[in-house]
Each structure stands twice: as structure tokens, then as C-alpha cells.
Amino acid sequence: MKGRKFTEKERQILADIIIHRRTEFGRNFTSQEIPDTVIETLLSAALHAPSVGFSQPWEFVIIRDSLIKAKVKASFMRENQKAKEIFKNRPFYNQILLEGITTAPVNIAVFYKPSPHPVVGQTSMDKFGPYSVCLAIQNLWLMARAENIGLGWVSILDEEEVKTILNAPRENELIAYLCIGYVTEFTERPLLETLNWEKRKLKETVIYCDNYDHQRELIG
Amino acid sequence: MKGRKFTEKERQILADIIIHRRTEFGRNFTSQEIPDTVIETLLSAALHAPSVGFSQPWEFVIIRDSLIKAKVKASFMRENQKAKEIFKNRPFYNQILLEGITTAPVNIAVFYKPSPHPVVGQTSMDKFGPYSVCLAIQNLWLMARAENIGLGWVSILDEEEVKTILNAPRENELIAYLCIGYVTEFTERPLLETLNWEKRKLKETVIYCDNYDHQRELIG
Numbered sequence: 443m444k445g446r447k448f449t450e451k452e453r454q455i456l457a458d459i460i461i462h463r464r465t466e467f468g469r470n471f472t473s474q475e476i477p478d479t480v481i482e483t484l485l486s487a488a489l490h491a492p493s494v495g496f497s498q499p500w501e502f503v504i505i506r507d508s509l510i511k512a513k514v515k516a517s518f519m520r521e522n523q524k525a526k527e528i529f530k531n532r533p534f535y536n537q538i539l540l541e542g543i544t545t546a547p548v549n550i551a552v553f554y555k556p557s558p559h560p561v562v563g564q565t566s567m568d569k570f571g572p573y574s575v576c577l578a579i580q581n582l583w584l585m586a587r588a589e590n591i592g593l594g595w596v597s598i599l600d601e602e603e604v605k606t607i608l609n610a611p612r613e614n615e616l617i618a619y620l621c622i623g624y625v626t627e628f629t630e631r632p633l634l635e636t637l638n639w640e641k642r643k644l645k646e647t648v649i650y651c652d653n654y655d656h657q658r659e660l661i662g
Numbered sequence: 663m664k665g666r667k668f669t670e671k672e673r674q675i676l677a678d679i680i681i682h683r684r685t686e687f688g689r690n691f692t693s694q695e696i697p698d699t700v701i702e703t704l705l706s707a708a709l710h711a712p713s714v715g716f717s718q719p720w721e722f723v724i725i726r727d728s729l730i731k732a733k734v735k736a737s738f739m740r741e742n743q744k745a746k747e748i749f750k751n752r753p754f755y756n757q758i759l760l761e762g763i764t765t766a767p768v769n770i771a772v773f774y775k776p777s778p779h780p781v782v783g784q785t786s787m788d789k790f791g792p793y794s795v796c797l798a799i800q801n802l803w804l805m806a807r808a809e810n811i812g813l814g815w816v817s818i819l820d821e822e823e824v825k826t827i828l829n830a831p832r833e834n835e836l837i838a839y840l841c842i843g844y845v846t847e848f849t850e851r852p853l854l855e856t857l858n859w860e861k862r863k864l865k866e867t868v869i870y871c872d873n874y875d876h877q878r879e880l881i882g
Contacts (some may be wrong), residue, residue: 443810445848448684453703453808455675460801462666466825483673489865490680492803494817496854498863504841523712523783540783550836563760564674565745568791570817574797577803581680584713585803588673590663597783597790609874617793628665634716634782640852643718645709648775652727653824654829 459588466592467633468542470625476548480589484622487585487654488552492572495562500575500617503608505549510607514619517603518596525598538637541596546621551608552579554615575617582620592625678809686812687853688762696768699808704842707805708772708822713794715782720795720837723828725769730827734839735763735825738816745818758857766841771828772799774835795837802840812845828874 485502493499505511517543529535543549554572557564564570579595586593596619604616634640651658705722713719725731738761749755763769774792777784784790797813806813814837823837854860871878 443844443846445812445850446678448679452675452679453805455672456679456704456804456808457707458666459668459672459676459806460707463710463712464665465712481676485865487677487680487870489863489868490683490816491800492683492685494815496858496860496862498868501868501870503870503873504878505872510872521786521837525782526779528785529782535782536805538782562745562749562755562758562859563815565748566741566818567821572789573792573796576793577800579798580711580797581804583672583797584692584801585680586864588668590667594733595712595714595783597787598786601787604869607873611874624663628663630665632716639782640716640718642716643709645705648709648718648721649705649719650723652699652725652730653723653827654831 457471459558459584460617460626462512462583463587464592466542466594466621466625468539468545468594468621470592470627471542471623472626473547474624476591476623480591484585488578488582491574491581493576493577494564494570495569496611497557497561497564497574499555499557499571500578501553501555501614503551505551506547508544511544511549513607514549514599514604515648518598519541519601520602521598529569540598542594542623543596546623548622550620551604551616552618553610554617554622556613572615574615580617586622590624591622592628594621595627596617596621605648663708679804680828682848683804683807683849684812684852686762686814686841688759688765688814688841690812690847691762691765691843692846693767694844696811696843700811701768703803703809704805708802711794711798711801713797714784714790717777717781717784717791717794719775719777719791720774720798721775721834722754723771725771726756726767728764731769733827734799734824736820737820737827738818739750740765741818741820760818762814763839763880766843770842771824771836772838772840773835776833788875792835793839797840806842810844811842812848814841815839816841877882
């Protein structure tokens with residue numbers, strides 16, 4: 443095989459990073475600044491993600507300005523009121539801190555920028571543009587964990603409001619609003635699992651063999 | 663900080679895996695079988711991805727059956743006819759092999775399974791369900807690269823046809839159709855970059871500071 447060959451030991455490090463990655467809900471951020479060089483490392487990981495037709499349809503806004511953060515937080519507060527109504531039968535919802543917008547030193551808004559010309563691989567289903575941006579976000583997330591930096595993805599937002607706050611081009615689509623910063627702790631398990639809000643699914647319930655008629659027998 | 667602390671050397675290995683990951687377009691697959699233990703490693707990476715509200719809304723169909731592959735390939739052929747029409751002014755399109763469905767020993771169809779109840783973080787924008795599945799796919803893709811296994815994402819397909827072929831539940835959404843296998847080569851650069859079909863974007867053109875009024879000055 444031509445190309446860089448990875449070893450069992452190197453695979454184990456990737457597995458470790460994947461397994462120890464967490465969603466930071468906002469409780470554990472410290473105020474320690476993230477150096478620009480580290481932000482570059484995170485962005486570099488994102489920019490080397492795969493994208494449909496090598497279209498690289500991503501744009502990143504690195505936010506440190508507290509006034510902008512405050513406006514985004516206000517949008518979160520409004521949207522979360524609606525969510526509280528939806529979860530009114532699970533009052534525990536109110537006790538979960540769901541964002542670290544103003545406590546994280548850095549926020550990153552990630553956008554999908556549609557291509558002005560047809561893209562190889564995007565002709566049958568347009569959604570692969572936004573999906574490519576998600577792949578970049580996961581690269582960034584894993585690199586953040588490797589840098590021992592916590593990351594939370596805030597999804598309880600009004601997309602149009604955030605676009606207005608950031609003066610985003612009309613055609614852009616908000617894919618993610620990320621809060622990042624050093625943390626006091628990476629918990630052993632995901633918070634919503636610890637709180638017993640959701641259970642981890644059994645592997646055998648989500649894996650099929652050849653088609654949906656055959657649930658897969660797992661080994662090991 | 664509580665939790666696993668990663669070192670500079672470990673970060674470098676992650677960066678190496680990210681940088682050396684490629685999209686395999688189908689030319690380089692070998693017929694070497696992928697052991698079940700390796701498939702488990704790939705799936706385990708996927709299953710440890712983040713997901714909105716810890717909803718884990720993913721399902722995987724591991725396909726080795728050549729009849730099923732042939733049916734999916736036929737769907738690709740039909741869809742690619744439409745794409746050829748779109749790119750008729752770039753006749754070079756016809757020369758790019760865009761899939762390895764029947765040459766790859768294993769295909770994996772990845773689906774989004776909507777939750778029957780409201781999901782934390784998915785109340786304002788429903789799209790975070792499918793996006794979570796994309797994060798799982800990137801974990802799987804990086805682990806495949808660490809296993810020295812090539813992966814291609816076939817997106818020129820008719821979603822409803824693929825769902826019918828795989829007997830997928832009506833509510834499921836096809837997120838990705840992956841071709842995976844050992845390869846003769848991981849190329850130094852992405853194929854579409856080498857072919858000069860698309861250029862790598864300059865970092866400074868996709869990164870902004872605080873809002874879209876300020877393009878970011880980059881360091882280093």
C-alpha cells in the first residue's frame with residue numbers, strides 16, 4: 443500500500459480521543475484564553491475534512507466579542523422558553539444548563555455556503571453540502587478534545603436571528619454554534635446519560651446485515 | 663483538569679490521520695476481505711460520536727451481498743445519467759470514476775432514525791438529528807483511515823430507491839452510502855484537487871472574526 447501506514451498504537455490513540463470526547467454543557471468552562479495558535483490548529487483540522495465534490499462549502503466566524511455573545515445568548519433564552527413548554531412534563535429540563543455562550547472564551551459559528559456552480563456528487567441530493575460542514579465540525583471537535591479543550595454545540599437558537607447578529611450573507615445556512623474553552627473536567631460519561639435522561643443504545647439494536655430484515659449478530 | 667489529558671505527540675497523530683484521510687473513488691480498492699473485528703472497530707468509533715440530546719439517532723446496514731450491491735449500483739447509474747447532463751459542458755466528468763459500490767468488499771448504508779419523542783436540543787431546528795449522524799460518519803471515516811482502509815461516500819443515488827432495496831423503515835432517512843475496503847494507495851492529494859476540478863480554498867477566505875464584517879487575519 444502506498445501512503446502513510448498507521449499502527450495499532452496510533453489507532454488506539456484515535457480511539458481514546460473519540461471515547462473521551464464530551465459535550466461541554468457550560469458548567470465546566472474556565473476563563474483561560476485560548477491562544478490563536480490553538481484556534482488555528484482546530485480550524486486546520488476542520489479544513490482538512492472531506493467535502494462533497496471537494497467543494498469545501500464551510501465558513502467560520504470566530505467570536506470573542508462579549509456584546510455579540512450576549513445577543514446570541516438572548517436568542518437562546520427565547521428559543522429555550524419554547525423548549526421548556528415542550529418538556530413541561532419533564533420539569534427536570536429546567537435544571538440542565540444547556541449552553542456556555544457567555545462563559546466560554548470563544549464561540550465559533552459554522553456556516554454552509556452554497557456553491558454558485560453545480561458540485562460533483564451534489565446533483566441528486568442537495569443536503570450533502572450541509573453534511574460536509576458537519577464532517578468538518580467533527581474534525582474540529584476531536585482536535586479540541588486532543589487539545590484538552592471542551593466544546594458544546596448550541597442548537598436551541600433561531601437561525602435567522604443568529605444570521606442577523608453576525609451579518610451573515612443571506613444564502614448562508616447556520617450549521618453549528620460552538621462554545622469552546624478549557625474546562626475543569628471531562629466527565630467520565632455523557633451528562634444526559636449520567637442524568638438518566640437518555641440511555642446508551644445497545645449496539646445490536648442499530649446494526650443490520652445486508653438489509654433491514656437481518657439484525658446483525660455481533661462479535662466480541 | 664479532571665479526565666484523560668492528551669499530549670502534543672498524541673495530537674500530532676490525530677492531525678496525521680486527519681490530513682492523510684482521503685475519499686476513495688473506487689479505483690484503488692483491493693478484494694481483501696475486512697475482518698469482522700475491524701468492522702466492529704469502525705462501528706464503535708461511530709457509536710461514540712456526539713448526538714443531539716444523546717439521541718444516538720443512527721442505524722447502520724453492513725452490506726456484503728453482491729445482489730444488493732448490484733441493485734444500488736444500478737440506482738447510481740441512473741442518477742449519474744442526470745449528472746452527466748448537468749456537467750455536459752465539462753466532458754471530463756465522464757472520465758471520473760465516482761463509486762466503488764461493487765468493487766469494495768463492504769458497503770455501509772447509514773440512516774437517520776427520527777426519535778418518537780422530543781429530543782433535547784432538537785426543538786428549534788430538526789436538522790440536528792441528521793447532522794448527528796454525520797458526526798458519527800466522520801468518526802468512522804477517521805478510524806477507517808487509521809485502519810489503513812479506504813472509504814468513499816456515494817451521494818449520486820435516489821434515496822427512495824435505496825430505501826426500497828434495503829427494506830428500510832419509511833421514517834428513516836438515508837444519510838450516507840459508504841464503500842469501504844483496503845486500497846493499493848492513499849493519494850497525496852484529493853483526487854478532484856489533483857485533477858484541477860476544484861482548487862483548495864485559501865484559509866483566509868473562509869474565516870471571519872466576530873462577524874461577517876471582519877475577515878480574520880491569520881497567523882503562522
